[in-house]
Amino acid sequence: MTVRVSGKVVTPTGVIRQGCVELDGDRITAVAEYPSIRDGHWIVPGxxxxxxxxxxxxxxxxxxxxxxxxxxxxxxxxxxxxxxxxxxxxxxxxxxxxxxxxxxxxxxxxxxxxxxxxxxxxxxxxxxxxxxxxxxxxxxxxxxxxxxxxxxxxxxxxxxxxxxxxxxxxxxxxxxxxxxxxxxxxxxxxxxxxxxxxxxxxxxxxxxxxxxxxxxxxxxxxxxxxxxxxxxxxxxxxxxxxxxxxxxxxxxxxxxxxxxxxxxxxxxxxxxxxxxxxxxxxxxxxxxxxxxxxxxxxxxxxxxxxxxxxxxxxxxxxxxxxxxxxxxxxxxxxxxxxxxxxGSLTPGLRADLVVLDDNLNVVRVMRAGTWLDR
Structure with a gap:
């Protein structure tokens, strides 16, 4: 099942301001721009x-x-x-x-x-x-x-x-x-x-x-x-x-x-x-x-x-x-x-990511496609 996490996605080469990380199971399948998405939290690699x-x-x-x-x-x-x-x-x-x-x-x-x-x-x-x-x-x-x-x-x-x-x-x-x-x-x-x-x-x-x-x-x-x-x-x-x-x-x-x-x-x-x-x-x-x-x-x-x-x-x-x-x-x-x-939000890598607010405090953590219960 495809899961999407959207926000300001930080990739190794830049920031996708209206971005989305797609994952299936424990793997990232796509990182792309979604124009319909408005600025949200920062999405950074684990x-x-x-x-x-x-x-x-x-x-x-x-x-x-x-x-x-x-x-x-x-x-x-x-x-x-x-x-x-x-x-x-x-x-x-x-x-x-x-x-x-x-x-x-x-x-x-x-x-x-x-x-x-x-x-x-x-x-x-x-x-x-x-x-x-x-x-x-x-x-x-x-x-x-x-x-x-x-x-x-x-x-x-x-x-x-x-x-x-x-x-x-x-x-x-x-x-x-x-x-x-x-x-x-x-x-x-x-x-x-x-x-x-x-x-x-x-x-x-x-x-x-x-x-x-x-x-x-x-x-x-x-x-x-x-x-x-x-x-x-x-x-x-x-x-x-x-x-x-x-x-x-x-x-x-x-x-x-x-x-x-x-x-x-x-x-x-x-x-x-x-x-x-x-x-x-x-x-x-x-x-x-x-x-x-x-x-x-x-x-x-x-x-x-x-x-x-x-x-x-x-x-x-x-x-x-x-x-x-x-x-x-x-x-x-x-x-x-x-x-x-x-180590990066790149298709094919393990779905590890951190959601940060605008003060760069941790909001949520995902490891291998599973959200950590805070």
């Missing part, structure tokens, strides 16, 4: 978040399948129809347990895969990652985890300057797993070596990286300048100044800039104390930081962002709604190899 640790009081970082299901449901309510469950730096056994626990959720479609953010990260740039769990990349360890997951693991973040990192990147790429560069103190040249080895994503660009300098451009310039790298951007007004967001989006363009939340369990929850990767964190005015031993706030520890809010921040930075939607859906989907399934 968001694709390739980096999130939890939300709604639930976390992905402990390997609990029930908590993962609840966290995914929270973000679905904010328009995220495709999502990777991101771990933080963890002991090997926890990585095994989480991979096993989340494999059924990936097969079910609740999750699009698992993202290991660590533990193969720089101690100098670890940010809120637990330093007790950091270690050099291990091809043997990764090989066991990839075999255990059977396609569950979709992305791994590592620092390319560490011993064994380039071999690890080559292993990941050979298994069709995305290698991402992040939490790194690499030089420009070391970052370039990681890109040559096959890394194609920059984990939350600027954050957790050696800062750029005109005599030592470091990883930021190398990643922004590479035509093969998609740069994650945390558009929450905390991780990035709006000027930095606009600059990075302008340099990378919508085909290489991907909005992420980097959210943790406190997203959608009150301020207060939480936990991330075995470390206490404190949320104040919606900003997450490590709890300092002397009461002084520590490093930024994820966010309380949702993808609909990220879209609003990006528009406020001067990015057009067409480009912002590509950054929130089309580009991240392509970055993790799902661009032919989800």
């Amino acid at each position: 968001f694709v978040d390739i980096h999130t640790h939890g939300g709604g009081g639930h976390t992905f970082t402990t390997g609990d399948a029930d908590a993962a299901r609840s966290a995914a449901a929270f973000h679905l309510g904010h328009g995220t129809t495709t999502l990777l469950a991101s771990l933080v730096s963890s002991p090997y056994q926890l990585m095994r347990d989480a991979t096993e626990a989340y494999a059924p959720l990936v097969k079910e479609g609740v999750l699009a895969g698992v993202h290991y953010e660590g533990p193969y990260l720089s101690a100098v740039r670890c940010g809120a990652q637990n330093p007790d769990f950091l270690r050099d990349p291990s091809v043997d360890e990764l090989s066991e985890l990839l075999a255990l997951g059977g396609g569950t693991v979709r992305m791994v973040t590592l620092a390319p300057e560490l011993p064994g990192a380039l071999a690890a990147i080559e292993l990941l790429v050979s298994h069709r797993v995305v290698a991402a560069i992040g939490h790194t103190d690499a030089t420009y040249e070391q970052t370039g070596a990681g890109i040559i080895a096959g890394a194609t994503v920059a984990t939350h660009l600027f954050n957790g990286m050696r800062g750029p300098h005109h005599r030592e451009p470091g990883p930021v310039f190398a990643l922004l300048g590479s035509p093969n790298v998609v740069c994650e951007l945390v558009a929450d007004g905390v991780h990035l100044h709006q000027g930095a967001l606009a600059f990075a989006a302008g340099v990378a363009g919508p085909d290489r800039a991907a909005l992420i939340t980097d959210a943790m369990a406190a997203a959608g929850m009150p301020d207060g104390g939480y936990e991330l990767g075995g470390q206490p964190v404190v949320v104040s005015d919606g900003v997450v930081r490590l709890a300092g031993v002397d009461g002084t706030p520590g490093a930024i520890a994820g966010s309380t962002l949702t993808m609909d809010a990220a879209l609003r921040h990006t528009l406020a930075a001067g990015v057009s709604i067409v480009d912002a939607c590509r950054m929130a859906a089309t580009t991240p989907a392509r970055a993790i190899g799902l661009g032919e399934r989800v």
Whole structure:
């Protein structure tokens, strides 16, 4: 049975002001202009978040399948129809347990895969990652985890300057797993070596990286300048100044800039104390930081962002709604190899869409042709 959703339809190439998305079952069958339709709500593609640790009081970082299901449901309510469950730096056994626990959720479609953010990260740039769990990349360890997951693991973040990192990147790429560069103190040249080895994503660009300098451009310039790298951007007004967001989006363009939340369990929850990767964190005015031993706030520890809010921040930075939607859906989907399934309002793709009011607040969410009951 054909279903029609009408309004101001945002496609990868423009806005159809009097538009309609037609779908049959779980697939989009047509996107077209309908002159009889008057301006309605915005119809945008379902968001694709390739980096999130939890939300709604639930976390992905402990390997609990029930908590993962609840966290995914929270973000679905904010328009995220495709999502990777991101771990933080963890002991090997926890990585095994989480991979096993989340494999059924990936097969079910609740999750699009698992993202290991660590533990193969720089101690100098670890940010809120637990330093007790950091270690050099291990091809043997990764090989066991990839075999255990059977396609569950979709992305791994590592620092390319560490011993064994380039071999690890080559292993990941050979298994069709995305290698991402992040939490790194690499030089420009070391970052370039990681890109040559096959890394194609920059984990939350600027954050957790050696800062750029005109005599030592470091990883930021190398990643922004590479035509093969998609740069994650945390558009929450905390991780990035709006000027930095606009600059990075302008340099990378919508085909290489991907909005992420980097959210943790406190997203959608009150301020207060939480936990991330075995470390206490404190949320104040919606900003997450490590709890300092002397009461002084520590490093930024994820966010309380949702993808609909990220879209609003990006528009406020001067990015057009067409480009912002590509950054929130089309580009991240392509970055993790799902661009032919989800990420845009295009015939043949899964019927994932978000209805937004004129203030870009979520009115309704559809995933795979089914409306979410709010």
